[in-house]
Amino acid sequence: MKKQHVLCIALVALLTLVSLPVFSQGVKEPAAAGPVTIELWYGAAITEAGPPPSDWVGFKIIKEKLNIDLKLTALPSSENDQDVKVQAAAAANNLPDLFMVRRDVLGRLVGQGLVATVDDLYAKMPIRTATHYDSVSRGHARFNGKTYGLADPGSINKNEGLLIRKDWLDNLGLAVPKTTEDLMKVMRAFTFNDPDRNGKHDTYGYGAFQEINNYEAWPGRRLEPIFGAFGVDGTWSLSAADPGLMVLKPAFYDAMTYLKRMVDEGVMDPNWLAYKKDDFRAAWKQGRFGVMREQNAAYAAESNYAPFDKNFPDGEWIIVDAPVGPQGLASIGPYTASFRIYAISAKAEQAGKKDKIAELLEWMASDEGYYLLGWGVEGVNYTLDKDGIPVADGIANRDMAFTGSVGQTVTQLRNMVFYNGDIELYARYPKYITATSRKEMSALDVLREMQTKEWTAAIGSDTLPIPNADLKRFYEQGLSEFITGKRVLNKANWEKWLDEFKKLGGQSWNDSGIAFAKENNLLI
């Protein structure tokens, strides 16, 4: 019987253990005079580095200056996980005071009445508003006429370009292609004329991978220069003359035909459908193809360019104009302004924390906050060079520098203060000399050049309605099947497929998109 007693005790212990927290919840009321606690779920700037240490000087400053007890939670690094975490907390009405959130999710939280409006906050943050929140930013988080989130500037726009292997062109005595037909000839030569002169048939014309999300439909941005040549780059046309879904435009068929030709003639890297992002990036570093669309830093940042430099010391990519299509059109692709939205929960508003949050954000935008969150403490994590650009050079302990393993942790909140100002860009993309070929490179120069190319303005296209999952699948699967040959690409089949697409909801998606764009003055 003794054992039974032991069991009883264990049972009681377990039950108390489980129920204790239930009771303790009620005791948690904050003391009135103490600092205001603000829970912040942030998107880490360098996901792989750890969070700011608990003795980070920022906590102290924020407490002393603003009387705020800042509680940090790093959101998961993948966007999908972020969505899941934020939505789960929302479902339990347990959102933190201030949190980063994607626009789609924010819209749903607004529908549930879980987030506070921020329209009244801009006036309370004059410094921050001047650098962070223009009219596009305010429009980005607006639902039913009210703004529900502070949309901070995200990545720089037009930061990608069409790149061609200059050394291959030279080897084959070819000129930089100007039109889509030139491009086809170049791609053929890259595929069949051994441009790297290694005696093997192991190169292709164009390299890509499928890159899709809610706003960029199949096949994604890597092939936009092709669709751009036909005037159908992007999911939506925002031209006032002819708005609507690109796929419904007659020229889309021509673009598809061209893409199909690339695939059928074998000038497209046949692995393109199987590649994920990392595989694609490994492939151009292996010299597998000679034409691609790539992002400035992914191409030119020191660590990203190094493997290519080592393998092909004589290799050279150049940024070229988008090829011109039969109608004289050309575009690298659509561009929109990208944002990171920080929203305030309705709970925080009810607790009267909204002004305190504005105070915190405004302080972050002050010089003190900007440098502290952006680079750390001067002399400890960075020094200023003669142009006033924060650099890591003067720091004796490399780990402590803002680029080092410890220093990085104190700059995790920097995306809350950065707005793509010149100081940031110079600090982020310094000039360097490549290790093998001794070239001078700079991802910033590359970026500037990419921005001079032809792009299609599509500001606000990422606020248009998204299709439901079935329609999206029908749309993208159909396109891909025309390219892989599972469906035969001819006029009759295309029309038939478009009809079914429209019937399945494509037409109403198109119409609601146009209506939304008109309503919000997005048409150009």
Place this chain on the structure above:
Amino acid sequence: MERRAHSSVLVREIKRHRSVYLLLIIPLTYYIIFKYVPIFNGQIAFKEYMALDGVLGSKWIGLEHFRTFIHSYYFTELLRNTLMYSFGKLIFSLPIAILLAIAIYESNRAALRKVVQTLAYLPHFLSWVIMYGILLALLAPGDGIVNDMIKGLGGKGIDFLTNTRAFPWIVIFSDAWKEMGWSAIIFIAALMGIDPSLFEAALVEGANSWQRVRYITLPSIRPVIIIVVLLRLGTILDAGFNQIFMLYSTPVLSVGDIIDTWVYRQGLLEFQFGLATAVGLFKGVIGMALILTSNRLVKRFGGAVLF
């Protein structure tokens, strides 16, 4: 009279097992809190869930979520794909795992046995990201090793990973590749319990090794095999989300999209928790039906049953 006798037997039986019920108190408490409260919360499958109103306060909407799922344009296809993968894995991967366990058990080469036993489970830990890298190196249409061989023999490269005919096989084979060692562990554990005197008896009767496996080894682990199969049937509509999610891409959606990936795209990412729960319940009904039927079948043939 007979009833009373029966009930008094029952009371006596219950009394006799008093201490057993005591053992049950903690696990049952656990079950109620951690398993049945969520099931209670699962009523959001029939509700338009609003966070501010809570589970109980949200509006009933009947079978709306179930209808959304069943009326999906792709419903039959999703169901077909899901069943194809889970039965494919059951039919292919499970026997391989059992064979592996038996081979480890039967091998007379201690070194080989040990090496295999220590390494076999490790691929389980390779994430699907890593496995995809390996599959790509093997099967990529441009430069995969398998395609190099096909081309060397004068054939034309095959786009295994993005071809609707090859894709299902890739899913099933790669699952077996990654998981067979891990699945085998439980059968190895079961094999260790076999009474060796059975083998001696068999030897005396002149059974050869094949017959030994057939008549002693396999029947001895039959209860565990049955339990594993029954349990797998219960979750038959889980076809391996992580794997498919990593392997599939737009061109193979027609054979790659399964219920879970659909729910993922449709439900979780769009604040449709009621829908996700409804699909969970739908899967449960099918799983329960399968378990009950097969449990009855097994019982008829005198095997180990779940309940």
Place this chain on the structure above:
Amino acid sequence: MKKAVHQRTVSVAIKPTAADHSFNLFVDIFLLLLLIIIAIPLWSTITLSFRPYDYIGNNLQGMFLAPWKWSPAAYRALLGNAGFLLAFKNSFKILIGGVATALVLTIPLAYVLSIPTLPGRRVLGILVILPYVFNVGMIPSYLLVTNIGLIDKLPAVYLPGAISTYNCLIMRSFFEGIPNELKESARIDGATEIQVLGQIILPLSKAIIMTIGLFYGVSFWNDFFHAMLYLNSNSLQPLPILLRNILMASGMNEYVEVSAFGDAPIAAIKAASVFMSAIPMVIAYPFIQKYFTKGTLLGSVKG
């Protein structure tokens, strides 16, 4: 111990037949084939994890990279990560707490379910299997965890999964395999069921208990999802979160000039982190294999 077991063919002196030889050959060839099939992904992952930053071959070509060209950069980056030690500690707490709780809860339930004469056994069986089959998904569980105040506490990661029905029923099936005469004789001697469990069942079930404990351990150690969902404080993040953040970094990496990895390629980091996830298994499995000896029941039944 193993040796003794393998003498079974010797102890009874009957000559192996041709069928026996073909059987042995078949078994060995089968194992050898599987060994090769298993070795390929393993070796390719190992070599991948040691890949220098400028190596560009694919995963299979990398298998033949000469060892003197290997680079430990990935491991240096992982182990040198500012959050690694803390994450490891948190994971360890989850592992120990989780396995202990899980076994304490699972063993009695599995045992009770294995008693054939227990009144209400069928009802109990159905009660246990229902939540396994009806997976109501994330939000109903999230609401529970929030309501009982477990949010942002380490047990939130393992308590919801502390009884896995699958593991429990597998364990039950092993308990059922223990010869009835053992249990009956104890009962006749007046032992309570608790004593039967403690004195008869547990000593005979070391192998399966270890195995199930291992299954639990591996699942808790690698649980990303619950940790992501239920833990908020940065100081509570376990290893899977850290690893996932590292793995996902490749997407973000392009925007920054210098990543936390120094010169380790992202592919190598991914591969190296695989071995982190296998740690408990690699450490525990050899010990468990000691209990994986043939005929564990033999002595006790006869003795």
